[in-house]
Amino acid sequence: MPERLEVRKTYKLYLGGKFPRSESGRTYEVTDSRGRFVANAAWASRKDARDAVVAARGAFAGWSGATAYNRGQVLYRVAEVMEGRAAQFADEVAAGEGLSATKARAAVDAAIDRWVWYAGWTDKLASVLGGTNPVAGPYFDFSLPEPTGVVAVLAPQRSSLLGLVSVVAPVLATGCTAVVVSSKERPLPAITLGEVLATSDVPGGVVNLLTGDAAEIGPWLAEHADVDGIDLAGSGTTAMELERSAAGTLKRVLRTTAEEPDWTADPGLSRMTPFLETKTVWHPIGL
Amino acid sequence: MLSVVSGMMTGVTPTGSTALDPAAPGAVAAPGAPRTLDAYADVTRSDAAFRAFLHGLPGVDQVGAEARAAQLGTRSIKTTAKAWAIDTAISMVDLTTLEGADTPGKVRALAAKARRPDATDPGCPPVAAVCVYGDLAGVATEALAGSGIHTAAVATAFPSGRASRAVKLADVRDAVANGADEIDMVIDRGAFLAGRYLDVFEEVVAVKEACGSAHLKVILETGELRTYDAVRRASWLAMLAGGDFIKTSTGKVSPAATLPVCLVMLEAVRDFRAATGVQIGVKPAGGIKTTKDAVKHLVMINEVVGPDWLSPDWFRFGASSLLNDLLLQRQKLRTGHYSGPDHVSVD
Numbered sequence: 001m002p003e004r005l006e007v008r009k010t011y012k013l014y015l016g017g018k019f020p021r022s023e024s025g026r027t028y029e030v031t032d033s034r035g036r037f038v039a040n041a042a043w044a045s046r047k048d049a050r051d052a053v054v055a056a057r058g059a060f061a062g063w064s065g066a067t068a069y070n071r072g073q074v075l076y077r078v079a080e081v082m083e084g085r086a087a088q089f090a091d092e093v094a095a096g097e098g099l100s101a102t103k104a105r106a107a108v109d110a111a112i113d114r115w116v117w118y119a120g121w122t123d124k125l126a127s128v129l130g131g132t133n134p135v136a137g138p139y140f141d142f143s144l145p146e147p148t149g150v151v152a153v154l155a156p157q158r159s160s161l162l163g164l165v166s167v168v169a170p171v172l173a174t175g176c177t178a179v180v181v182s183s184k185e186r187p188l189p190a191i192t193l194g195e196v197l198a199t200s201d202v203p204g205g206v207v208n209l210l211t212g213d214a215a216e217i218g219p220w221l222a223e224h225a226d227v228d229g230i231d232l233a234g235s236g237t238t239a240m241e242l243e244r245s246a247a248g249t250l251k252r253v254l255r256t257t258a259e260e261p262d263w264t265a266d267p268g269l270s271r272m273t274p275f276l277e278t279k280t281v282w283h284p285i286g287l
Numbered sequence: 288m289l290s291v292v293s294g295m296m297t298g299v300t301p302t303g304s305t306a307l308d309p310a311a312p313g314a315v316a317a318p319g320a321p322r323t324l325d326a327y328a329d330v331t332r333s334d335a336a337f338r339a340f341l342h343g344l345p346g347v348d349q350v351g352a353e354a355r356a357a358q359l360g361t362r363s364i365k366t367t368a369k370a371w372a373i374d375t376a377i378s379m380v381d382l383t384t385l386e387g388a389d390t391p392g393k394v395r396a397l398a399a400k401a402r403r404p405d406a407t408d409p410g411c412p413p414v415a416a417v418c419v420y421g422d423l424a425g426v427a428t429e430a431l432a433g434s435g436i437h438t439a440a441v442a443t444a445f446p447s448g449r450a451s452r453a454v455k456l457a458d459v460r461d462a463v464a465n466g467a468d469e470i471d472m473v474i475d476r477g478a479f480l481a482g483r484y485l486d487v488f489e490e491v492v493a494v495k496e497a498c499g500s501a502h503l504k505v506i507l508e509t510g511e512l513r514t515y516d517a518v519r520r521a522s523w524l525a526m527l528a529g530g531d532f533i534k535t536s537t538g539k540v541s542p543a544a545t546l547p548v549c550l551v552m553l554e555a556v557r558d559f560r561a562a563t564g565v566q567i568g569v570k571p572a573g574g575i576k577t578t579k580d581a582v583k584h585l586v587m588i589n590e591v592v593g594p595d596w597l598s599p600d601w602f603r604f605g606a607s608s609l610l611n612d613l614l615l616q617r618q619k620l621r622t623g624h625y626s627g628p629d630h631v632s633v634d
Contacts, residue, residue: 050625057627225618226627248624 014194016055017204033098044212052208056177059205064175068123075119096186118169145276147175149228152221160186170271187211347515356546376581383418398430415599421462428466440467446537448473491528505530510540522555532568543573572605
């Protein structure tokens with residue numbers, strides 16, 4: 001019986017619904033929490049980020065134009081497909097974050113539940129954040145929350161799966177499209193999440209996952225004139241500088257804290273409202 | 288004189304093109320010399336003679352042409368060279384709108400964009416021309432008055448070319464009367480493919496005459512000619528008939544302009560100048576959408592025909608969406624950060 005050859009995986013980006021290598025051809029070594037070699041991940045460059053923004057912009061009309069109900073169905077589908085690969089996620093989280101098998105599995109479950117939670121929110125946001133306004137005139141006046149556009153997400157550096165899902169899912173739930181830069185040291189759950197997204201009815205380009213260094217790519221995304229919002233969760237010490245850059249093009253900015261928050265806590269609407277614009281309609285009414 | 292001779296010596300390229308010696312033209316005229324097409328008068332004396340001449344042109348090595356075009360497309364153009372290339376490409380754009388739904392308002396908007404492509408930067412050069420249907424040439428001419436930007440009009444039953452010659456000539460005269468100073472005509476591809484070369488030739492001659500002082504661009508519609516050999520023959524036909532520019536496509540047929548087709552046409556104008564001293568312009572149109580495509584064309588001009596053609600007088604891009612991409616790249620170079628489609632005007 002000949003020994004079976006090992007089939008090794010090439011870790012790539014998820015960009016525009018496809019899995020390309022970095023255009024730069026760069027890779028970097030990923031190690032587990034004890035410093036042992038795990039994989040060579042693609043090291044995304046500014047040009048990958050540029051391409052990702054183009055893909056996200058292209059996907060925006062379709063995703064934001066889909067009904068909120070449909071978006072909820074798609075996000076729930078992500079949870080379903082993730083459930084089937086829970087063991088793989090748990091292994092990657094355990095290796096990357098140095099958690100016990102039980103705790104890693106709990107983090108994966110929480111991440112899956114987070115998709116379900118946001119899936120439920122898609123068609124309720126308008127009711128909670130919008131409504132009719134009493135105005136002194138013959139108008140039916142109402143306000144609606146609308147997605148802001150392309151959102152750059154710098155994912156948390158420590159919580160590689162639950163943190164990642166906690167910042168990506170709300171952006172999708174609002175109808176925005178996302179360009180995500182994963183945790184630099186712990187990118188594997190992000191790569192696997194890309195494979196889940198590719199097989200769960202999320203249109204290509206709606207989420208673009210780049211593995212690499214947020215400190216390198218972040219400034220390009222913060223300055224990019226075609227990015228409408230930025231979540232600075234994983235920006236670390238560069239946060240202040242990125243806020244300043246983002247102001248140049250009047251981006252919506254979700255600020256971050258020095259310490260990573262407890263991702264298991266109930267997020268409320270705090271991660272969705274920053275990426276919504278309010279549209280108010282004044283509709284004339286007869287007397 | 289010397290450069291022309293050496294140009295002829297190096298005329299053998301990977302695509303198998305050589306400078307031509309049709310009916311013993313005798314001395315080769317220097318570039319810029321008066322038009323000395325007399326040597327070629329003989330080749331159009333009869334259908335048979337013209338066919339013999341066109342089919343006697345060296346064949347194009349398809350694999351070689353495609354490989355050379357692909358190789359020239361790999362050049363990396365950065366920083367100051369890129370800035371120069373972008374500005375040059377902008378100045379070569381024939382800003383085009385050829386839709387059934389075109390209105391005077393849309394043409395005026397396009398003319399305003401032609402005058403100042405980037406509203407945020409007065410340093411941005413204007414484009415070369417605005418290209419419209421003949422009935423809107425008057426609107427374009429009025430809107431472009433005093434700017435030095437040309438008005439190009441498509442004529443001769445564009446894009447199919449399927450009309451009688453009288454109608455085509457009337458179409459041309461009408462466009463010229465409306466103020467067009469450049470006419471983009473289509474050749475009769477049906478006649479060309481059927482081998483009635485002299486008919487096509489005579490039609491181009493007649494259109495050139497109808498143009499008066501207006502420049503004539505001859506659209507070969509290379510997507511319908513099938514082979515590079517046919518592109519080379521059509522190029523020579525158009526140049527001998529008096530076209531000032533040879534243009535790849537109408538933009539209504541796919542494939543439109545490709546790099547290898549443009550390479551074959553550039554070689555044709557190079558060989559034509561070497562043989563007759565007459566310089567002809569080239570205009571790829573259709574399918575050129577990105578700055579990268581445009582820069583590849585500029586590299587190819589420089590490598591194949593030399594810097595003499597690197598000017599809007601001798602090279603044009605027929606395009607509409609290309610301009611916005613050039614402007615986005617220009618803004619990126621100027622500001623240091625990526626720009627977006629919200630920062631250029633929508634056509």
